[in-house]
Amino acid sequence: MPGKLYGIGCGPGDPEQITLQAWKILQRVPVVAVPQGRKNTPGVAAQIIQHHVPGTTRILPLEFAFSHDPATTTRLWERAVQNLLVPLQQGLDVAFVCEGDSSFYSTFTYIAQGLSAHPEIEIQVIPGVCSPCAAAAAVGVPLVQQTERLLVIPAFRGWQEVASALTHAQVIVLLKMAGQYPEIWQGLNTNNLLTSSYVVEWVGWPQQRIYRGLASYPNLQLSYFSLMVIRPQG
Ligand SMILES: C[S@@+](CC[C@H](N)C(=O)[O-])C[C@H]1O[C@@H](n2cnc3c(N)ncnc32)[C@H](O)[C@@H]1O
Known part of the structure; x- marks a missing residue:
C-alpha cells in the first residue's frame, strides 16, 4: 500500500505559529520534503520546521524554480513529483512543508495537481497561518x-x-x-x-x-x- 502525502502549511515564519495537527504529523512521518532555497540552501519552510522534526526523519530536498520561465518551472514541478513518488510508492508517508498556508499561492497546490495522475496516493492538506x-x-x-x-x-x-x-x-x-x-x-x-x-x-x-x-x-x-x-x- 502506498504512503500518504500531507501538504503542511507551516505559517509564515514564527515556528510557534504551526498548528498542533501539523506538528503531530511532523513527529511521526518518516520523510519530510522541503522546497530548497536559492543555491541549495535550506528554504524558508525547512527553517521554520527545523526544530519540530525528529533527528531520525529523512529530509527530502526538492528544487523549484525562482525564475518565471514556464518551461523550467514545469520541469522542476514534474521532477519534484517523481522524487516524492519514490518514498510514497515504498509505502512511506511524506509531509511536504510549505511556508504560510498550503492552499494560498503555495507550491504544494502544483504538487497535488501533478499527483492527480496517481489516484492511489492519498493526499491530506493541513492548513497554516497565511x-x-x-x-x-x-x-x-x-x-x-x-x-x-x-x-x-x-x-x-x-x-x-x-x-x-x-x-x-x-x-x-x-x-x-x-x-x-x-x-x-x-x-x-x-x-x-x-x-x-x-x-x-x-x-x-x-x-x-x-x-x-x-x-x-x-x-x-x-x-x-x-x-x-x-x-x-x-
Ligand atoms: C508565493 S506567496 C506564498 C504565500 C504563502 N503561502 C502564505 O500563506 O502566506 C509569497 C508571497 O507571500 C508573502 N509572504 C509570504 N511569507 C511572508 C512573510 N513571512 N512576511 C511577509 N510576506 C510574506 C509575500 O508577499 C511573498 O511575496
Missing part, C-alpha cells in the same frame, strides 16, 4: 471587519492593477510587490493613501520589519517576503 493574517496580527490591526471586502493581489503588474482593486474592495493586500514598490508608492501618494497603508517584511522572523505611514519610505528595498496592506477607511 502571511496577510500574520501581518495584521503583527501590526495589531484587524485585517477586515463586518461587511468590508478584501482583495488579495500578486502585484507584479504595478499600480494600475492596485488602482482597479481599490474600486472593488475596502481592504487590499499586495503580495509579491517588492519589485513594484516605488511605482505603487507613487500611486498611493497621488491618491492620498500613504497613511492608510503598511508594509510588513519577514513577518514572524527575527528580522521582521513593520513600516507604517509610508510617506517617509518612498524607496524601500524590500525582500520578496514582504507584503502591503492598503486600508483606505482606517
Whole structure:
C-alpha cells in the first residue's frame, strides 16, 4: 500500500505559529520534503520546521524554480513529483512543508495537481497561518471587519492593477510587490493613501520589519517576503 502525502502549511515564519495537527504529523512521518532555497540552501519552510522534526526523519530536498520561465518551472514541478513518488510508492508517508498556508499561492497546490495522475496516493492538506493574517496580527490591526471586502493581489503588474482593486474592495493586500514598490508608492501618494497603508517584511522572523505611514519610505528595498496592506477607511 502506498504512503500518504500531507501538504503542511507551516505559517509564515514564527515556528510557534504551526498548528498542533501539523506538528503531530511532523513527529511521526518518516520523510519530510522541503522546497530548497536559492543555491541549495535550506528554504524558508525547512527553517521554520527545523526544530519540530525528529533527528531520525529523512529530509527530502526538492528544487523549484525562482525564475518565471514556464518551461523550467514545469520541469522542476514534474521532477519534484517523481522524487516524492519514490518514498510514497515504498509505502512511506511524506509531509511536504510549505511556508504560510498550503492552499494560498503555495507550491504544494502544483504538487497535488501533478499527483492527480496517481489516484492511489492519498493526499491530506493541513492548513497554516497565511502571511496577510500574520501581518495584521503583527501590526495589531484587524485585517477586515463586518461587511468590508478584501482583495488579495500578486502585484507584479504595478499600480494600475492596485488602482482597479481599490474600486472593488475596502481592504487590499499586495503580495509579491517588492519589485513594484516605488511605482505603487507613487500611486498611493497621488491618491492620498500613504497613511492608510503598511508594509510588513519577514513577518514572524527575527528580522521582521513593520513600516507604517509610508510617506517617509518612498524607496524601500524590500525582500520578496514582504507584503502591503492598503486600508483606505482606517
Ligand atoms: C508565493 S506567496 C506564498 C504565500 C504563502 N503561502 C502564505 O500563506 O502566506 C509569497 C508571497 O507571500 C508573502 N509572504 C509570504 N511569507 C511572508 C512573510 N513571512 N512576511 C511577509 N510576506 C510574506 C509575500 O508577499 C511573498 O511575496
